[in-house]
Amino acid sequence: xxxxxxxxxxxxxxxxxxxxxxxxxxxxxxxxxxxxxxxxxxxxxxxxxxxxxxxxxxxxxxxxxxxxxxxxxxxxxxxxxxxxxxxxxxxxxxxxxxxxxxxxxxxxxxxxxxxxxxxxxxxxxxxxxxxxxxxxxxxxxxxxxxxxxxxxxxxxxxxxxxxxxxxxxxxxxxxxxxxxxxxxxxxxxxxxxxxxxxxxxxxxxxxxxxxxxxxxxxxxxxxxxxxxxxxxxxxxxxxxxxxxxxxxxxxxxxxxxxxxxxxxxxxxxxxxxxxxxxxxxxxxxxxxxxxxxxxxxxxxxxxxxxxxxxxxxxxxxxxxxxxxxxxxxxxxxxxxxxxxxxxxxxxxxxxxxxxxxxxxxxxxxxxxxxxxxxxxxxxxxxxxxxxxxxxxxxxxxxxxxxxxxxxxxxxxxxxxxxxxxxxxxxxxxxxxxxxxxxxxxxxxxxxxxxxxxxxxxxxxxxxxxxxxxxxxxxxxxxxxxxxxxxxxxxxxxxxxxxxxxxxxxxxxxxxxxxxxxxxxxxxxxxxxxxxxxxxxxxxxxxxxxxxxxxxxxxxxxxxxxxxxxxxxxxxxxxxxxxxxxxxxxxxxxxxxxxxxxxxxxxxxxxxxxxxxxxxxxxxxxxxxxxxxxxxxxxxxxxxxxxxxxxxxxxxxxxxxxxxxxxxxxxxxxxxxxxxxxxxxxxxxxxxxxxxxxxxxxxxxxx
Numbered sequence: 001x002x003x004x005x006x007x008x009x010x011x012x013x014x015x016x017x018x019x020x021x022x023x024x025x026x027x028x029x030x031x032x033x034x035x036x037x038x039x040x041x042x043x044x045x046x047x048x049x050x051x052x053x054x055x056x057x058x059x060x061x062x063x064x065x066x067x068x069x070x071x072x073x074x075x076x077x078x079x080x081x082x083x084x085x086x087x088x089x090x091x092x093x094x095x096x097x098x099x100x101x102x103x104x105x106x107x108x109x110x111x112x113x114x115x116x117x118x119x120x121x122x123x124x125x126x127x128x129x130x131x132x133x134x135x136x137x138x139x140x141x142x143x144x145x146x147x148x149x150x151x152x153x154x155x156x157x158x159x160x161x162x163x164x165x166x167x168x169x170x171x172x173x174x175x176x177x178x179x180x181x182x183x184x185x186x187x188x189x190x191x192x193x194x195x196x197x198x199x200x201x202x203x204x205x206x207x208x209x210x211x212x213x214x215x216x217x218x219x220x221x222x223x224x225x226x227x228x229x230x231x232x233x234x235x236x237x238x239x240x241x242x243x244x245x246x247x248x249x250x251x252x253x254x255x256x257x258x259x260x261x262x263x264x265x266x267x268x269x270x271x272x273x274x275x276x277x278x279x280x281x282x283x284x285x286x287x288x289x290x291x292x293x294x295x296x297x298x299x300x301x302x303x304x305x306x307x308x309x310x311x312x313x314x315x316x317x318x319x320x321x322x323x324x325x326x327x328x329x330x331x332x333x334x335x336x337x338x339x340x341x342x343x344x345x346x347x348x349x350x351x352x353x354x355x356x357x358x359x360x361x362x363x364x365x366x367x368x369x370x371x372x373x374x375x376x377x378x379x380x381x382x383x384x385x386x387x388x389x390x391x392x393x394x395x396x397x398x399x400x401x402x403x404x405x406x407x408x409x410x411x412x413x414x415x416x417x418x419x420x421x422x423x424x425x426x427x428x429x430x431x432x433x434x435x436x437x438x439x440x441x442x443x444x445x446x447x448x449x450x451x452x453x454x455x456x457x458x459x460x461x462x463x464x465x466x467x468x469x470x471x472x473x474x475x476x477x478x479x480x481x482x483x484x485x486x487x488x489x490x491x492x493x494x495x496x497x498x499x500x501x502x503x504x505x506x507x508x509x510x511x512x513x514x515x516x517x518x519x520x521x522x523x524x525x526x527x528x529x530x531x532x533x534x535x536x537x538x539x540x541x542x543x544x545x546x547x548x549x550x551x552x553x554x555x556x557x558x559x560x561x562x563x564x565x566x567x568x569x570x571x572x573x574x575x576x577x578x579x580x581x582x583x584x585x586x587x588x589x590x591x592x593x594x595x596x597x598x599x600x601x602x603x604x605x606x607x608x609x610x611x612x613x614x615x616x617x618x619x620x621x622x623x624x625x626x627x628x629x630x631x632x633x634x635x636x637x638x639x640x641x642x643x644x645x646x647x648x649x650x651x652x653x654x655x656x657x658x659x660x661x662x663x664x665x666x667x668x669x670x671x672x673x674x675x676x677x678x679x680x681x682x683x684x685x686x687x688x689x690x691x692x693x694x695x696x697x698x699x700x701x702x
Contacts, residue, residue: 044215
C-alpha cells in the first residue's frame, strides 16, 4: 500500500464560490484517510460529471493500492478494467462471475482481506428484490468484518436515492446503508453516495457527510437543498456550473471551493453514445483463482438448487398422489354408501314375490335389524322407492330386449299361482280374524291399516309381472360394484340365514325341509309333507314366510326350489368352492334339519337316511310323533347333533345314549355358530374372504 496521504483530483476554478487565497488552476487534494473512512455525497444532474468525479477519485485510490467496492446500478464502471485488475461481479454474461446473495461473505473476504477491488454490478438482475438482497448481504458482511479488521475501505453507491429515499418506503438495504453512514467511520468503513436528485435523498444521510460535491443542478427543489446547506448565492450559481465543475465542501478545512475535476483516464462506459462507432477497449481480467473460488460457490449453489428442485418435484408428486388417494378414498366411501343403500334396496326388492310387490323381511328379522319393509325405509334414512323404480326400469328394459312375447308356459304358470295365492290370502286373512271382501271380484287382501298389501297386489297382477326379481338378478347387479360392496364373513352369513329360519313358524320350517330334500316342489306337497293338510289356501299361507325370507325361489309352473346354497354363494360372490359352500350350508341347516339328515345330500331319499323302524325320528316335531326320538327344542342340542327321547334322555343321532364326557367332546368340536371344525380351520376358511369381507366382519363385531 502506498504511503501517499492525499490524492490530486481537481484544480481551482474561476467564478462565484472560488477560493480567494488560491489562483485558478491550483491543485485540489483530498486526504486519503478521510476519503476512505468518511461519508460523502456527490450530486448533479445527468451529464454534469458526477460519475466522472467518482471515477477520478476511484482511479487515484486504485493507483495508490487502496481497494474499493462500487455498487454499479447502470453498468457504467466496467471501463475501469481497461487499466486495473478489478473483479466485475453481477448477473450479466459480461461479468467475470455471476453472483447471488450466497456469494456475499466471499466477496467481503476478497475485498477486505485480499485487497481485491470489486464492481458489484446490480444492473443485470431482472428481479429488483434479488439485487437488493445481494447488496444488503454484502454491506452486512463488510460492516461485520470491519468491526474486527479496522481497515480503511470505501464503498461507492450509485443512485443512492433508490436505497435511501427522502420519503417513506425505505427497506432493510437502505437502513443498512444509513447505519454505515452513521457508524461506519469508527470501524474504518467509508461510503460515497451518488445521486442526480438531492431532493430525493434522505437528509439524515446528507447532513452526516464529511465532504460534499455539488455539480450542476437546475430543478428548484434541488437548488433549494443547495441553498439550505451552502447558502443562497451558491443556489443560484450551481445552475451555471460547467461539465465536471462543482462546489466542493469539506469538513477537514471548513471551506467551500469551486473546482474543476480532472477527466477520468479509463474507458468511459457511461458516456452518452454519439455518431462515432463504439469501440470497446480490451479489458483486463482478474486472476482465475479468484473466479474459481467464487465459481465453486456458484456450483454449490446450483447443486443445492438442483437438489431443492428435485425435492420440490418429489413433494409435488407425493402431493398429487395424496390427492389421488384422497379422491379414491372419497369415491370408495361414496361407492360404499351407495352399495349399502343399493344392496338394501335390492334385498328388499328380491324378497318381494313380484316386481310390483312390497315384500320384506319377516317381522322378527325386521325387529332384529331395526328396519322396515323396502317400501318404508325412508323413516330410518334408507333408500326410497326411486332407487327401486330405477332398478325396475333397467330390468324391464333388459327383459324387453330379450322377451318380446309372453311365453304360453308362463301364462299358465301365472294363472296357477294366481289361484293358489288367492287361497293363500284368504287363509292368511282368516288366521288374523279378518274377512276377505266378496264383491264378485278377486280383489287384493287388505292389510291391518286398510291399505292394499303391495306383495299381494303384485301377485295378482298381469301375466307379464309373474316372474319376480330373483336373487340371481340382485347378485349379478350388485356385484358389479366389485369390492365396493362389503361381503359378509362366514359367521355373518350363517347368522343372517339362521335368523331368517329361526323366525319361521314350525310348520314353515317343515316345508323348508321338504324343499331341501326334494330340490323343487309345489307348496301343497310341501305342506302335506310337513304335516299339514291338502288345502291349497292353508299351504300357501304357511308357504309365504319361507318365500319372503328368500330361502326358496320360484322355479316355474307353480314350483319352488331350495335356495340356501345359492344365498351362500351370492354372499361370497362365488369365491368359495363347493366343499366350503357345503360346510356353511350344513352349519345353517342345523337349526331346522335333524342331525340324521345332515350327513346326507339335500335331495337324498328319506328311506336312505334312516331304517323303516326309525324313520319317524326324521319327522319334524310338529308331526304326530311315535315312541322314537324327536328333535329337541334346545338349539344347542341340535347344533351338537343330540336328540332326546320322550323320557328326556339325550341320545346321539344313531340312538345311543350320550354321556357328559361325550357331550363335552361334541361341544368342543362344534363352534359357536354351529360349524364343525377347529380354530385353524375357521381361520383357513376366513382367509378365502376378500379384504372388504373382513372389514364388514369387523364392523359387524363392533
